[in-house]
Amino acid sequence: MIKMIMHGCNGAMGQVISGIAAEENNIEIVAGIDPNMTKENPYPVFSSLESCDVEADVIVDFTSAKAVEGLLHYSIEKQIPVVLCTTGLSEDQVKLVEEASRQVAVLRSANMSLGVNLLMKLIKDAALVLSGAGFDIEILEKHHNKKLDAPSGTALALADSINEAMDQEFHYVYDRSQVRKARDKKEIGISAVRGGTIVGEHDVIFAGTDEVVTFQHTAYSKAIFARGAVSAAKFLAGKKPGLYTMKDVIET
């Protein structure tokens, strides 16, 4: 039985994962961490990782970028692999993640769904053909009104995926409100919509002369992320130090 700590157990994702993990027979949540616990859970809950003395094989994190340093410190100290799903990390925090992964297994992914991870692959091929033919690339993401970070981690990861296929030739433009010139070919425009209860939508738009190709992923429930996170936790438990991604989980 794999023992898991749910970091952010009172949050929207923490609660969905608690339900999904309870239905699994080879993984169990042995502790939850959240500073302001308001919901009932069938496992012990601690207000911080430092106060948690429960032994575990893996930590699943859906919290806030502010919590990342403490999380990495704990995971190195206790030698517990961590599935890091929180988005909105600064460049410095991403570096800390990379450094930590030399000492403990870290799987970081801005999107745990199968569909988005397939999309990352598909748009590489599309970019090679369509950008070469002069198509402009824009990414549009839509999320619920409680989301703190913009653009979404997924939108950035989709842009990074294209850039990886295209020798890093693109820069990202998030706001054109002060711009008074036509877009340049080497930009990827990234726009964010926030409203209501939208779970998560991502459009990758390749716009050419007289034709547009759009790749779209729509999340209809948070369960797709939760299932991916539980699969990632099972994959990561017992792994040696290194930086892993959902690609490693899906291809296993």
Ligand SMILES: NC(=O)C1=CN([C@@H]2O[C@H](COP(=O)(O)OP(=O)(O)OC[C@H]3O[C@@H](n4cnc5c(N)ncnc54)[C@H](OP(=O)(O)O)[C@@H]3O)[C@@H](O)[C@H]2O)C=CC1
């Ligand atoms: N990779 C993926 O597939 C997905 C990633 N996400 C990302 O996951 C993160 C969380 O999303 P979501 O669940 O919707 O957000 P919520 O705000 O609903 O939940 C986050 C929870 O973490 C708690 N928290 C904050 N700081 C700490 C800390 N230091 N230790 C423990 N718990 C803490 C919050 O408490 P409090 O409210 O009291 O601050 C809250 O209960 C976001 O960054 C989001 O973008 C979301 C969905 C999918």
Ligand SMILES: O=C(O)C1=N[C@H](C(=O)O)C[C@H](O)C1
């Ligand atoms: O905050 C969310 O809800 C989501 N966040 C992730 C992101 O920033 O990309 C993944 C998903 O789209 C839901």
